[in-house]
Amino acid sequence: GELLLDEYLSPRKLKVLTGADDLQRVKALEMQVDTRENSLGNFGAYLPNLRELKLNNSLLVSVRDLGTTLSHLRILWMACCGLSDLDGISSCGSLKELYIAYNNISDLSQLTWLEHLEVLDLEGNNIEDISQMQYLGLCCKLSRLTVEGNLICLKPNAESAEEPDYNYRAEVKKIIPHLEYLDEIPASQT
16 A cells, blocks of 8 residues: 555565565565556566566556566466556566456457467457457467457457357367367367
């Protein structure tokens, strides 16, 4: 709360937030932030061994607000953060799991930079065009994907009418053949 008002996430503030004297030992951090009013700075530089970052229910104007020093992160949660694009996600190049449900994301092109990505949760976003899945097809390690609650589950794109024989599961599996689970069900089940 008030601790975040006086300055960006400095080493002093991070020690209070994490309860750790030695920031090198911090492997996971959970916090809520509002980047409309405060910069996070490049806080990742002070947490060189941070592997998991949970920012659910924060207000993030952009992924760029996380800075460029989180290249070692493996798991990132940013559900319900008001995100409308993923510009800057490429600086988190080691991500294996990304949970960005319930945002306003429609463009997935930035995710092609995440070559280690295995798990992606996009539930409840604004993905309106099945062709966006082609970007995920380039994430060759992606094995678990959640897209329920997006328009592509109802029809292939915003302009098309709903077709009774349209099956988003079959379409996604065609585009991402290496997918193992789609919406928590084996992807082979269409």
